[in-house]
Amino acid sequence: MAIQWYPGHMAKAKREVSEQLKKVDVVFELVDARIPYSSRNPMIDEVIKQKPRVVILNKKDMTNLKELEKWEQYFEEKGYYPVAVDAKHGKNLKDVEKAAIQATKEKFDREKAKGLRPRAIRAMIVGIPNVGKSTLINKLANRSIAQTGNKPGVTKQQQWIKVGTSLQLLDTPGILWPKFEDEEVGKKLSLTGAIKDSIVHLDEVAIYGLQFMIEKDLEGLKKHYNIDVDEEAGILEWFDAIGRRRGLLQKGNEVDYEAVIELIIYEIRNAKIGTYCFDIYKEMKRDIEHG
Numbered sequence: 001m002a003i004q005w006y007p008g009h010m011a012k013a014k015r016e017v018s019e020q021l022k023k024v025d026v027v028f029e030l031v032d033a034r035i036p037y038s039s040r041n042p043m044i045d046e047v048i049k050q051k052p053r054v055v056i057l058n059k060k061d062m063t064n065l066k067e068l069e070k071w072e073q074y075f076e077e078k079g080y081y082p083v084a085v086d087a088k089h090g091k092n093l094k095d096v097e098k099a100a101i102q103a104t105k106e107k108f109d110r111e112k113a114k115g116l117r118p119r120a121i122r123a124m125i126v127g128i129p130n131v132g133k134s135t136l137i138n139k140l141a142n143r144s145i146a147q148t149g150n151k152p153g154v155t156k157q158q159q160w161i162k163v164g165t166s167l168q169l170l171d172t173p174g175i176l177w178p179k180f181e182d183e184e185v186g187k188k189l190s191l192t193g194a195i196k197d198s199i200v201h202l203d204e205v206a207i208y209g210l211q212f213m214i215e216k217d218l219e220g221l222k223k224h225y226n227i228d229v230d231e232e233a234g235i236l237e238w239f240d241a242i243g244r245r246r247g248l249l250q251k252g253n254e255v256d257y258e259a260v261i262e263l264i265i266y267e268i269r270n271a272k273i274g275t276y277c278f279d280i281y282k283e284m285k286r287d288i289e290h291g
C-alpha cells in the first residue's frame with residue numbers, strides 16, 4: 001500500500017523524527033543510488049540540522065558507478081560522510097560502521113577528554129519510502145527485525161540493535177515524504193519504484209525513461225530489445241519496435257501501448273536494461289547550488 005502524504009502527516013512525521021533524533025549521535029540519511037539527490041526528503045536539512053550525518057547511497061548494484069562517485073564527492077563536500085552500499089546483497093555494510101565512527105569522532109573525543117566512559121555510538125536511519133531502510137536494518141542486524149514499513153514518522157515501540165563492535169542502531173527507521181513539487185523528480189521517483197501509484201502518469205514516466213536511455217545508452221537499449229531504431233526516430237517508433245519485438249500486440253495486430261509502457265517501467269525499475277543513475281550531477285549542479 002502506498003502512503004498518502006497530507007500536510008498534517010508530514011508535520012507529524014517531521015515532529016516524530018525530530019524527537020527520535022535527540023536519542024542518537026549520528027543520522028544515517030538513506031537515499032537511492034539511482035537518484036541520490038531526487039530521493040532526498042525536501043526538508044531533510046531542517047530535520048537533521050547540525051547532527052553528524054552519514055549519507056548512505058543504497059542500491060549500489062543498480063546504478064552507474066561513475067556517476068555515483070560524483071554524488072559521493074558532493075555529499076563529502078557538504079561535510080557529510082557518504083557510503084555506497086547494496087543492502088539487498090549485503091555489500092559494503094562494514095563501511096557504515098566505519099563512517100559512523102568518523103562522523104562522531106569529534107564528539108566522542110570531547111566526551112573522552114571530559115573523562116566520560118566509552119560507550120556505543122547511537123544511530124538511526126531516516127529516508128523516504130522504498131529506498132531500502134528495512135532491508136538495511138535487517139542486514140545490519142543480521143536477522144529480520146524491520147518490516148517493510150509504511151507508516152510515516154517513526155513507530156512507537158523501539159529497541160536498539162547492536163551492529164559490529166561500536167554501533168547501536170534504532171530498529172525502526174524514520175520515514176519522511178518524497179519531493180512532490182517537481183514533475184521531473186516525480187518521474188524519477190516512479191522510474192525507481194519509490195512512487196508506485198498513479199501520482200504521475202505512467203506513459204510520461206516510460207517516455208522519460210526511454211528518452212534517458214536513447215540519450216545516454218543508445219547501444220545498450222537497442223541491444224537489450226534487439227531492435228534497430230534510427231536515432232532520429234520519434235518515441236512512438238520506439239514503442240512500436242519494442243512492442244512488436246516482444247509480441248505485445250492486440251486485436252488487428254496493433255501494438256498494445258499500455259503493455260509496452262508497463263514493460264519499459266518494469267525493466268527500468270528492476271535494472272534489466274542497464275544500471276543507470278538518473279540524477280546526472282553535471283546537469284543538476286547549477287540548480288542545486290542555487291536551490
Ligand code: G4P
Pocket residue numbers: 058059060061062085086087088089127128129130131132133134135136147148149
Ligand atoms: P523501505 O524500508 O525504505 O521502504 O524499503 P525496503 O527495505 O522495503 O526496500 C524496498 C525495495 O528495495 C525492496 O524490494 C528491497 O528488496 C529493495 N532493495 C533494498 N535495498 C536494495 C539494494 O541494495 N539493491 C537492490 N537491488 N534492491 C534493494 P521489493 O521489490 O519491494 O521487494 P523484493 O523484490 O526484494 O521482495
